[in-house]
Amino acid sequence: MVGREANRSWIGRFYLPVLLLLLFFIAVSTVYSVSIGQVHIPFRQSMNILLHVLTGGRLGSLNGIEESYFNIIYQIRMPRVIFALLIGMGLSLCGAVMQATVQNPLADPYIIGISSGASLGATVAILIGFGSGTLFANFGIAFGAFAGAAVTSVAVLLLSSIGGKATSVKLILSGVVVGAFCSSFSNLVIYFANNAEGVQQVAFWSMGSLAQSSWEKIPILSVVVLIGCVLFLFQHRVLNAMLLGDESAVTLGINLSVFRKLYMILAALITGTMVAYAGTIGFVGLIVPHICRGLFGADHKRLIPATLLVGSLFLIWADILSRILIHNVDLPIGIITSVIGSPLFIYMIVKKGYNFGG
Numbered sequence: 001m002v003g004r005e006a007n008r009s010w011i012g013r014f015y016l017p018v019l020l021l022l023l024f025f026i027a028v029s030t031v032y033s034v035s036i037g038q039v040h041i042p043f044r045q046s047m048n049i050l051l052h053v054l055t056g057g058r059l060g061s062l063n064g065i066e067e068s069y070f071n072i073i074y075q076i077r078m079p080r081v082i083f084a085l086l087i088g089m090g091l092s093l094c095g096a097v098m099q100a101t102v103q104n105p106l107a108d109p110y111i112i113g114i115s116s117g118a119s120l121g122a123t124v125a126i127l128i129g130f131g132s133g134t135l136f137a138n139f140g141i142a143f144g145a146f147a148g149a150a151v152t153s154v155a156v157l158l159l160s161s162i163g164g165k166a167t168s169v170k171l172i173l174s175g176v177v178v179g180a181f182c183s184s185f186s187n188l189v190i191y192f193a194n195n196a197e198g199v200q201q202v203a204f205w206s207m208g209s210l211a212q213s214s215w216e217k218i219p220i221l222s223v224v225v226l227i228g229c230v231l232f233l234f235q236h237r238v239l240n241a242m243l244l245g246d247e248s249a250v251t252l253g254i255n256l257s258v259f260r261k262l263y264m265i266l267a268a269l270i271t272g273t274m275v276a277y278a279g280t281i282g283f284v285g286l287i288v289p290h291i292c293r294g295l296f297g298a299d300h301k302r303l304i305p306a307t308l309l310v311g312s313l314f315l316i317w318a319d320i321l322s323r324i325l326i327h328n329v330d331l332p333i334g335i336i337t338s339v340i341g342s343p344l345f346i347y348m349i350v351k352k353g354y355n356f357g358g
Contacts, residue, residue, distance in 0.1 A: 011295050011296075015296060018295075019305060019306065019309060023309065026085070026312055026313050026316065029317060029320070030050070030316065031043060031046050032046075032320070033077065033080075033081045033084070033316055033319065034073045034077040034081055036320065036324060037323060038328060039068075039069075039072055041069050041072065041073065045069060046069075046073060048060040048061055048062065048065065049062065049069065049073045049074070050073070053073075053074060053078065075215075079213040079215050079218060080210050080211075080213045080319065081316060082213070082218055083210045083213035083218070083277070083278065084312070084315045084318075085312045085315070085316065086218075086222055086225045086226075086274075087225075087278055087281065087315060088284060088288075088313070088314055088316065089225055089229060089308045090224075090225040090228065090229075090270050090271070090274050090311075091274065091284040091285040091288075091311060091315075092284060092285060092288040092289060092292075092307045092308060092310065092312075092314075093225075093228060093229055093232055093270070093304065093308060094108075094109035094267040094270055094271050094285050095107070095108050095109055095289045095307075096239075096292075096303060096307045097239065097263055098111055098112075098285070100243055100300065101168065101171075101239075101242060101260050101263050101267075102171055103168045103242065103245070104168065105290070106286070107286075108282075108285040109267060109285040110179075110271065110285070112152070112153060112171060112175035112178075112264060112268065113153075113155075113174075113175045113176075114149045114152060114153060114272055114275065115179070116178070116179035116180070116186070117150075117152025117153070117155075117178070117179075117182050117272075118149040118152075118272060118276065119145070119182065119183070119205075119206055119280065120148045120185055120186045120189075121149065121151075122144050122202065122206075122276075123189050123190060124144055126141060126144075126198045126205070127193040127195050127199070141205070141276075142217075142276040142277055143276070145275055145276040146272045146273060146275075146276040148182070149272030149275055149276070150268070150269075150272055152178055152182060153264070153265065153268035153272070155178050156171065156174045156175050157261060157264060159177070160173075160174040161261075165257040167257075168260070171260070171264065204279075204332060206279060206334075207280070207332030207335055208279040208281035208282070208332055208333050208334030208335075209278065209279055209332050210278055210319055210322075211330055212278075213277070213278075221273060221274070224269065224270055224273045225270060225273070225274070228266055228267075228269070228270040229304075229308055231266065235263075236300035236301040236303075238254055238256075238259050239300040241254045241256065242256055242259070243298060279332075280334060281333055281334045282334055282337055283338050283340070283341025283345070284311060286341065286345065287341040287348075288307055288310050288311045288314055289303070289307050290345070290348055291310060291344075292306040292310055314337075315333070318333055318336045319333055321336050321340075
């Protein structure tokens, strides 16, 4: 049975205390994240500034705190840590949903070609000057990336539906084909582009970065990610049925073909929005659901909340490392997540401490 006690580690038996502990670690990590940088701000002062901003001045005194410290945290570092929280949640959520939807432990949010489509859209936006035009100065690249992700997702769903219902195998194969086409076309655009600065910008964007985070971008990102999280928190029964397969789901009265398409569309929308704002950040959606599944079992009623919290904590610390590993250098966060995620995933494969789905 999905999620039975035997599939949980000893940590999973203390589910609620562990979730509370994760929330505590996220809070502490958030304060530490806004404290560090080229200008170091004392931990206590950072905590007072955050409390003051988050509670509308009811908590956290600003007495004795330099105005420059407040501006640095509020204008630069707070949007960045909020981005890390939201994107960590979103990528981890989409990874868990995709792994259940296509019944493949190697699935991640980019499996249906979303990242390739978004990269194509961003590449076109950057190299033809779309991102720097007067009309689209603030959101040209993001719009191009989201449009590319949306078109790619629709193409994959249509292709996988040809000749009958969309199965998990057809979705994966369609994603691989469409993703390869988009990657090839992106390379073609780069090859013929006479824009060295634009090519460098494309390369940096494809590695993923939170450096472009701002308060203006947070409303759309937060609405898309948080609504997606709330919706999938109540879909644990269907997600569990997907792990059992189509034949077993039919006996439970669940039409997986319909839910599979719906979940793909929702995951594509969430992932496309995140990629549009932060580029491609790999391994979060792949490794975090695996870690949580090993700790808490395969039951999505327990897996989804844990995945959201662990994903947020993981990306906050990946962002911290991207800023402190090399002095005065802001590394692309996608490099950090890959360096951390690769050995972790290899360890989990070698250890074989749990079975996917049960």
